[in-house]
Amino acid sequence: MYRIVNIINNNVALVKNEKHEELMVTGSGIAFQKRKGDLIIGSKVDKVFRLNTEESKENFLTLLKDVPLDFITVTYDVIDALVVKYEYSVQEYLYVTLTDHIYCSYHAVQKGTYQYSRLPDVSYEYPIEYAMAEEALAIFKTKLLDSFPDDEVGRIALHFINAKGEDVSSPTSKINRTKNILELVKEELKESQIERTKENSNFYDRFMVHLSYFLDYLDRSRDDNTSLLDMESHIKNSYPKAYEIGTRIYEVIATETGVDLYRSERVYIVLHIQRLL
Incomplete structure (x- = not known):
């Protein structure tokens, strides 16, 4: 048996078990028409997540x-x-x-x-x-x-x-380059008072994923994104702090990779930074 602590939706609930451990449980309709404090029968639960x-x-x-x-x-x-x-x-x-x-x-x-x-x-x-x-x-x-x-x-x-x-990491691998640059980016963010917290973790992680794939695709032939370039001036004026931080990160990546980056990549970075700010 599980006692409901918080209902997430009809199929997901935060609960406590007999040992008073907090768990996330899922199952079809397990929280339908239930309230905080109600019980959920174990046989109705499809999956239990122990979120430590x-x-x-x-x-x-x-x-x-x-x-x-x-x-x-x-x-x-x-x-x-x-x-x-x-x-x-x-x-x-x-x-x-x-x-x-x-x-x-x-x-x-x-x-x-x-x-x-x-x-x-x-x-x-x-x-x-x-x-x-x-x-x-x-x-x-x-x-x-x-x-x-x-x-x-x-x-x-x-x-x-x-x-x-x-x-x-391996000092000769492309993966090592990605990891090193991501660490430099994190240091640059830290200097701008942007660190990963539970409040911004989703945006922070998505930014790291974006950078990771961007770095892996640097050698791929592609075109600059002209629609983003058209927005650059507006973004620079609207988000000056994000643009300043994003430009520094853009320059770190360009320096470390030796690649002549597209300007639209800076716009992507600035938009991610603005979400974090």
């Missing part, structure tokens, strides 16, 4: 705003199972970034807009993460979408690599 920190609880609730419940439950199950199987420590934000990524990839495949990456083959350098990604993709294909491209293996592996609880 306030951050994990906030992350779960943030995802629920944008992502269907089945994508959240499947991805959480995948991460939990692989962490145990491979004795692999991960940082909390992986639950947000991988769930968000899988949902976005699903939409891209369904709409026919999926673009294949040119990520380096990490199977030799990171055999554990690559094996985890292969298992994860197999589950995603079985439970979410059987037409997920095999290209997703490299992308999923990158999520595990970036979220590992301890440093696994």
